[in-house]
């Protein structure tokens with residue numbers, strides 16, 4: 001009998017952990033053929049993208065090759081962009097793959113599955129605001145983060161050159177959620193580091209960073225006390241935070257805030273997410289308002305129990321009626337439940353319900369501080385932490401992802417290598 005085919009689309013925070021676990025548990029013993037599909041060759045944990053964007057993290061070093069990881073964990077990797085689904089034939093369609101010069105490297109392909117897991121994450125939601133897509137940078141993918149980094153270095157080069165007409169570099173970040181706030185702080189860190197590498201004129205006061213938030217306060221998903229602590233730190237750095245301010249459109253020179261015009265050489269849009277639009281036409285599968293695929297308590301799509309959805313692209317409701325938040329910890333928890341449920345199905349055992357556990361949220365203000373709360377579920381988000389403990393908890397989130405991928409021992413080696421790199425390599429990606 002041929003083993004069942006499990007296809008996972010999307011090798012991100014949730015999908016790669018799931019492929020690793022199923023590969024180790026089923027692939028190794030040939031109890032199932034596990035295939036991971038991703039549009040990229042390599043994985044990076046998405047919460048690190050703002051560090052890639054500012055250059056405080058070198059993407060070339062932090063990325064993980066899907067192919068190498070697949071070999072070590074007994075699954076197959078297929079490079080390709082997921083296009084469409086045929087539920088009756090249990091097949092997915094992948095787009096052709098092209099080289100940089102436009103030559104077709106792989107033709108479009110169909111892959112058959114017995115169980116399918118959709119883990120393709122989310123994209124920025126610009127709410128159809130005019131001019132945003134063509135004039136703002138999103139931080140949805142490594143390619144976009146690298147693009148921002150190149151623009152940033154060019155802007156710093158100009159600013160640092162003698163005779164440059166402008167005294168300041170204007171950066172506008174739309175969205176006062178975790179991504180926008182963390183990026184703002186990281187930009188000050190990067191500027192301070194660049195000062196050591198020949199950008200002598202790049203002082204902190206030459207950065208003019210505006211964070212624009214439509215709601216009444218930053219970090220709306222977090223308790224007020226944490227938002228207050230983050231705001232205090234941002235103000236200390238020199239960031240201007242504008243709340244109750246809506247961006248009405250953008251052009252290549254800046255942003256329109258109703259009547260007001262805010263000039264900005266670099267514009268980042270980080271004001272909310274949605275699942276990719278094409279999920280609304282996926283062979284009848286149902287969606288919520290932000291395109292997420294509706295799933296039942298066992299994380300199967302509501303119309304098709306052979307198809308699961310996890311992470312940012314899954315619309316899963318909590319007992320209180322709210323949607324599970326699009327976070328790395330949700331993707332991680334969902335991956336564990338779907339691994340359990342697929343194995344249980346093969347063993348003819350009952351499936352497990354998914355129950356989101358909020359372990360708290362942490363906001364890294366780069367080296368200037370970390371604030372957050374722990375055990376959101378247990379104490380209603382009341383346990384606020386700051387400083388070193390918060391930093392440790394923040395880093396441990398990534399370490400847990402690495403443990404899920406590599407196990408404890410290899411994670412420790414990887415952390416050691418990262419420490420050594422901090423000594424032997426420049427503190428910033430400089431090109």
Ligand SMILES: Cc1cc2nc3c(=O)[nH]c(=O)nc-3n(C[C@H](O)[C@H](O)[C@H](O)COP(=O)(O)OP(=O)(O)OC[C@H]3O[C@@H](n4cnc5c(N)ncnc54)[C@H](O)[C@@H]3O)c2cc1C
Nearest residue numbers: 010012013014039046047081082120121311312326327328
């Ligand atoms: C800058 C930033 C900071 C963040 N900080 C935090 C934080 O501190 N804490 C936290 O909990 N969360 C944070 N998040 C949110 C977190 O990153 C996401 O919630 C999490 O990564 C979702 O995991 P996922 O597996 O659903 O999707 P992702 O991790 O986004 O992975 C999706 C994968 O699918 C692939 N893919 C997409 N479309 C296709 C396609 N059509 N075909 C094939 N492959 C495809 C992508 O290449 C990617 O590998 C942050 C996000 C950003 C952008």
